[in-house]
Amino acid sequence: MRNPTVADAEAIAALMADCFTATFGSLYDPADLASFLDALTVERWRAELADPAFAFLLAEDDGAAVGFAKLGPHALPVTPAGAMIELRQLYLRGSQQGSGLAARMMDWVIATARARGAGELFLSVYVDNHRARRFYERYGFEEIGIYTFMVGNHADEDHLMRLAL
Known part of the structure; x- marks a missing residue:
């Protein structure tokens, strides 16, 4: 595991598209997914990688990107009690699930x-996404509300979750 640079933008973009499609692609009209x-x-991705x-x-596994995580500033419809950060994405190829990664x-x-x-x-x-929710709950995340997540013109319902640090 390492901190990526702007040069890794293509690999992260491809990984995001692959993982999202593998996990959720069957839920959407192809035009919404696209x-x-x-x-x-x-x-x-380059802009975010360059943004502090x-x-x-x-x-990585043998030099190939297999997962990534991204933390970012406040964007979800939550009211934090103080200083906060969001886990924007955490994706891992299916071949790596269950590995401890x-x-x-x-x-x-x-x-x-x-x-x-x-x-x-x-x-x-x-x-x-019950598997992901159980994973986050093991770390102490608690549901605090519902959020509408748009995929194209398709509205999904997401759980908003919070972890007190």
């Missing part, structure tokens, strides 16, 4: 959030 993924441009408001972790990534997420002075860590997770 619209969502097309908005995640390599240029956008974001923190990234890239997980997700736990090591989450340890980095929490440590990085604390190191940046956050007292709260927020995320959203698709209501029917």
